[in-house]
Amino acid sequence: MSATPTPIYSGPIEQGDLFPAARKSRGFLALIRRHPTIALGSALLFVILILAIFAPYLWTVDPNALSPAHRGRPPSLRNWFGTDLFGRDLYSRVLYGARVSLAIGFSVAVMSSIVGLVLGLISGFIRWTDAIIMRVMDGLMSIPPILLAIALMALMQGSIINVFVSITIAEIPRVARLVRSVVLSLREQPYIDGAIAAGTTTPMIIWRHVLPNAIAPLIVQATYVCASAMILEAILSFIGAGTPPSLPSWGTIMSDGRAVWQIKPYIILFPAAFLSLTILAVNLLGDGLRDALDPRMAKRF
Amino acid sequence: MRINKHGLLAYIGRRLASTIPVMLIVALFVFSLLYIAPGDPAVIIAGDQATPENIEKIRATLGLERPFVVRFGEWLWAVMQGDLGTSIFTNQPVTQLIAQRVEPTLSLMVVTLLLVLTIAVPMGVLAAWKAGKWVDRVVMVVAVLGFSVPVFVVGYLLAYCFSVQLNWLPVQGYTPLSEGIWPWFRSLILPSASLGFVYMALIARITRTAMLEVLTQDYVKTARSKGLGEPKVLFVHALKNASVPIITVVGIGVALLIGGAVVTESVFVLPGIGRLTVDAIMQRDYAVIQGVVLVFSLAYVLINLGIDVLYTLVDPRIRY
Numbered sequence: 001m002s003a004t005p006t007p008i009y010s011g012p013i014e015q016g017d018l019f020p021a022a023r024k025s026r027g028f029l030a031l032i033r034r035h036p037t038i039a040l041g042s043a044l045l046f047v048i049l050i051l052a053i054f055a056p057y058l059w060t061v062d063p064n065a066l067s068p069a070h071r072g073r074p075p076s077l078r079n080w081f082g083t084d085l086f087g088r089d090l091y092s093r094v095l096y097g098a099r100v101s102l103a104i105g106f107s108v109a110v111m112s113s114i115v116g117l118v119l120g121l122i123s124g125f126i127r128w129t130d131a132i133i134m135r136v137m138d139g140l141m142s143i144p145p146i147l148l149a150i151a152l153m154a155l156m157q158g159s160i161i162n163v164f165v166s167i168t169i170a171e172i173p174r175v176a177r178l179v180r181s182v183v184l185s186l187r188e189q190p191y192i193d194g195a196i197a198a199g200t201t202t203p204m205i206i207w208r209h210v211l212p213n214a215i216a217p218l219i220v221q222a223t224y225v226c227a228s229a230m231i232l233e234a235i236l237s238f239i240g241a242g243t244p245p246s247l248p249s250w251g252t253i254m255s256d257g258r259a260v261w262q263i264k265p266y267i268i269l270f271p272a273a274f275l276s277l278t279i280l281a282v283n284l285l286g287d288g289l290r291d292a293l294d295p296r297m298a299k300r301f
Numbered sequence: 302m303r304i305n306k307h308g309l310l311a312y313i314g315r316r317l318a319s320t321i322p323v324m325l326i327v328a329l330f331v332f333s334l335l336y337i338a339p340g341d342p343a344v345i346i347a348g349d350q351a352t353p354e355n356i357e358k359i360r361a362t363l364g365l366e367r368p369f370v371v372r373f374g375e376w377l378w379a380v381m382q383g384d385l386g387t388s389i390f391t392n393q394p395v396t397q398l399i400a401q402r403v404e405p406t407l408s409l410m411v412v413t414l415l416l417v418l419t420i421a422v423p424m425g426v427l428a429a430w431k432a433g434k435w436v437d438r439v440v441m442v443v444a445v446l447g448f449s450v451p452v453f454v455v456g457y458l459l460a461y462c463f464s465v466q467l468n469w470l471p472v473q474g475y476t477p478l479s480e481g482i483w484p485w486f487r488s489l490i491l492p493s494a495s496l497g498f499v500y501m502a503l504i505a506r507i508t509r510t511a512m513l514e515v516l517t518q519d520y521v522k523t524a525r526s527k528g529l530g531e532p533k534v535l536f537v538h539a540l541k542n543a544s545v546p547i548i549t550v551v552g553i554g555v556a557l558l559i560g561g562a563v564v565t566e567s568v569f570v571l572p573g574i575g576r577l578t579v580d581a582i583m584q585r586d587y588a589v590i591q592g593v594v595l596v597f598s599l600a601y602v603l604i605n606l607g608i609d610v611l612y613t614l615v616d617p618r619i620r621y
Contacts, residue, residue: 135322135323135326136326138323138326139323139324139325139326139327139329139330140326140330142323142324142327142598142601142602143327143330143331143594143597143598143601144556144557144559144560144597144598144601145556145560146559146560146561146563146564147559147560147563147578147593147594147597147598148594150563150578150582150590150594151331151334151590151591151594152334152338153582154581154582154585154587154590155334155335155338155340155345155587156338156339227448227449231451234451234453235451235452235453235560235563235564238453238564238567239563239564239567239579239582240579240582240583241582254453261457261460261461262461262465262472265457265461265465268457272451272453272454272457272458275451275454276449276450276451276454279448279449279450279451280445280446280449280450283445283448283449284445287445
């Protein structure tokens with residue numbers, strides 16, 4: 001601060017001087033301060049993502065390598081998380097298992113958002129399809145998601161692609177309903193009437209007005225779909241209707257440890273902890289994004 | 302709308318009628334899955350251990366040469382008369398298999414529902430009352446955890462702490478109601494607590510939200526200013542007016558209970574419908590899975606229908 005008297009006017013007033021609070025809230029650090037859940041969630045998720053991507057280089061061994069001499073060993077220096085009943089290294093299996101969970105969570109979230117968006121747009125814009133699409137969605141939604149996925153998996157071979165397809169089908173209805181409700185509420189807006197009256201084509205209305213309005217709730221929904229898909233995958237694999245045994249996933253590791261959980265709880269403990277932490281990370285991210293992107297939704301829930 | 306006592310009956314009738322198309326779609330979906338899925342339907346039904354003769358026999362009974370609509374019609378007609386087909390593994394009618402397993406599953410769900418409502422609703426009310434304070438924070442953290450920790454993880458954690466380590470409760474297994482209420486209840490405490498965790502999170506959160514909305518209303522101010530005690534204001538005046546969204550979510554959350562029951566019964570070795578489903582997956586017994594999906598979906602739809610009717614009881618402003 002200089003001692004010279006402040007001139008009455010010296011150039012344009014900086015907004016930061018008038019609203020010091022506004023300046024503080026700019027930037028990445030401020031975002032973290034305002035939405036700590038986003039920061040915490042994405043940091044956790046980032047760590048798990050790194051572990052999954054670099055699993056081969058993080059002192060792991062072949063997750064399927066059998067070592068009968070070291071069966072069912074508790075955590076030690078040799079096997080950080082212990083070994084399972086086949087002598088496979090649990091640390092390696094848990095790290096490789098992160099790949100399955102993240103891949104399923106992410107791909108289901110993306111795919112069901114895309115299909116749900118298309119279905120929601122069709123039923124929102126083409127009136128005669130609305131009744132058909134929405135009745136089908138109602139039907140799918142009245143089957144509890146786990147059962148729907150189980151029924152689909154019962155018909156197909158246990159492979160990661162089939163798990164992805166089954167869970168995606170179970171998740172689509174909720175996204176389609178959300179997009180449809182956005183379209184229907186927009187249709188009531190005068191500016192949409194105006195755009196239609198001015199001869200704007202439907203694709204243009206979708207591009208200019210619907211997508212920008214739908215993107216925030218869609219992203220929030222996608223994070224919840226991601227969390228729910230991870231849970232569903234773990235449940236399917238746990239009850240033996242999911243990924244094949246050769247592919248280590250947190251659900252299959254826990255399933256392997258099921259018979260001996262009372263005497264060797266660590267077989268279940270480590271994958272369970274990683275699974276819960278990952279889902280927690282996604283949920284925190286979702287809650288934070290919801291608060292940040294759509295204050296109205298934050299009030300409702 | 303005019304208020305008359307036939308209004309409610311007519312409404313129930315209309316709602317029942319509206320569930321028919323939904324259930325038809327569920328039935329069509331469950332039926333046609335078998336034919337959409339890659340592979341020979343007869344092979345899928347016959348299961349992994351089937352002999353070629355078995356497969357031929359099933360192919361004959363399926364009548365694949367007849368039109369799809371005819372086959373679906375016949376199947377649906379049988380289902381409506383309570384014939385859900387025959388289990389390929391045990392050779393018993395699916396209806397009978399499900400009926401034998403109803404008690405543990407129903408017990409589990411009822412106990413869970415009661416447990417959750419007695420804990421989650423006061424939790425949500427407390428959180429709304431002390432919004433922003435530490436009690437509220439704790440409740441919200443518990444809610445986030447509830448959404449994040451899968452039901453079988455909670456199950457093993459509780460079983461390890463309270464059964465293996467502390468030896469307070471039975472580790473696994475189910476005691477039928479006929480052997481007394483207390484042993485029955487004891488065998489359900491841990492399964493219900495694990496199954497109810499996510500449900501509790503859901504209901505605590507919606508209760509908090511609904512209560513926050515109601516607590517700003519004038520009649521709450523009136524109730525307080527006329528000197529009513531805070532518990533009475535919260536639980537009688539406010540909660541009653543917040544109950545419609547809460548009841549809605551209780552109904553929607555039944556899907557979580559049904560889905561979670563499949564897993565919980567595996568963890569705690571309860572001989573219920575969920576266990577039946579998991580065994581059916583192992584044996585690739587599609588008839589059983591089909592039957593379970595149909596029965597559970599019908600239950601889910603009917604419960605939510607019942608909840609719609611319940612609105613009129615808790616909120617006399619809602620008329621049909």
